[in-house]
Amino acid sequence: MARFFVLEEVSYCYPGSAKTGVCQVNLELEPGTFLAVLGANGSGKSTLARLCCGLLKPTAGRVLVEGYSTANDEELRYIYQRVGIVFQHPEDQFVASTVEREVAFGVENQNLSSRAIRQVVDAELARFGLTALKTAHPHSLSGGEKRFLSLADVWALQPKLILVDEPLAMLDPGARERIARLLKELKTNGQSMIWFTHNLAEVMAADQVLVIAAGRVVWRGQPAALLAMAGQVRAWGISLPPATQVASALGIDRSPVVNVDELVAALWK
Numbered sequence: 001m002a003r004f005f006v007l008e009e010v011s012y013c014y015p016g017s018a019k020t021g022v023c024q025v026n027l028e029l030e031p032g033t034f035l036a037v038l039g040a041n042g043s044g045k046s047t048l049a050r051l052c053c054g055l056l057k058p059t060a061g062r063v064l065v066e067g068y069s070t071a072n073d074e075e076l077r078y079i080y081q082r083v084g085i086v087f088q089h090p091e092d093q094f095v096a097s098t099v100e101r102e103v104a105f106g107v108e109n110q111n112l113s114s115r116a117i118r119q120v121v122d123a124e125l126a127r128f129g130l131t132a133l134k135t136a137h138p139h140s141l142s143g144g145e146k147r148f149l150s151l152a153d154v155w156a157l158q159p160k161l162i163l164v165d166e167p168l169a170m171l172d173p174g175a176r177e178r179i180a181r182l183l184k185e186l187k188t189n190g191q192s193m194i195w196f197t198h199n200l201a202e203v204m205a206a207d208q209v210l211v212i213a214a215g216r217v218v219w220r221g222q223p224a225a226l227l228a229m230a231g232q233v234r235a236w237g238i239s240l241p242p243a244t245q246v247a248s249a250l251g252i253d254r255s256p257v258v259n260v261d262e263l264v265a266a267l268w269k
């Protein structure tokens, strides 16, 4: 059986740009895995995300989803059925003139009865707290509401792999917690996720981490291992969890400190 999701020596150069956007990335994902891709601004996270779902085609190497290659236009529809992307900027996602039409847009291509489509749309609007806004124009929503709508768009399609590009940027703490909880539910559904961010605290629950700098993979491993390499992590332009930064500044970072409770415990020792 074809492997679930594979990147083989994937590189991408933007047309007319001398710089490489993404360079020789290798990756294999098992179903049900949560992978974090960490990197600074401009390191290539969004470029890699677009390569992973077939919106960009590699200039070298291959992206394979259950054996289908993003390089072949006739295979792209199979890839779009399996991989969904939540863009860094929610507005890039929107195609319809109302919130409910927006969520229905992708679902309508799924061979469902109109009653089943209605049920999916209503369930996703409720899940993301958008029911009262269903007749609003997507562009009229607040930043947080736009983020919830962009997640609802992709959630409604139940892809096997969801790519989320900086999903918590510009959200208040309540919304961040809600979204983080919903994203973690994917794993219990057997879905896979790749979460692109520069903020380690968001992805401490990841099964694997890949760090990219200037488009290249510079480190792979478990998120907890990054806590013990604060200097290097900062040099890569990745934010450490605030409690880790405080522990590091106070010199009490012999054992990993991720949250406030661990920081308080370390201070009392």
Ligand SMILES: Nc1ncnc2c1ncn2[C@@H]1O[C@H](COP(=O)(O)OP(=O)(O)OP(=O)(O)O)[C@@H](O)[C@H]1O
Pocket (backbone or CB within 6 Å): 014, 015, 017, 019, 020, 021, 039, 040, 041, 042, 043, 044, 045, 046, 047, 048, 088, 198
């Ligand atoms: N359309 C484009 N044309 C030319 N160069 C681009 C284009 N989009 C991105 N780049 C360049 O590719 C590199 C990687 O950009 P990318 O947007 O993937 O980074 P990122 O890690 O997502 O950054 P951020 O954290 O700011 O979102 C950058 O040097 C950027 O300037």
Ligand SMILES: [Mg+2]
Pocket (backbone or CB within 6 Å): 045, 046, 047, 088, 165
């Ligand atoms: Mg980006």
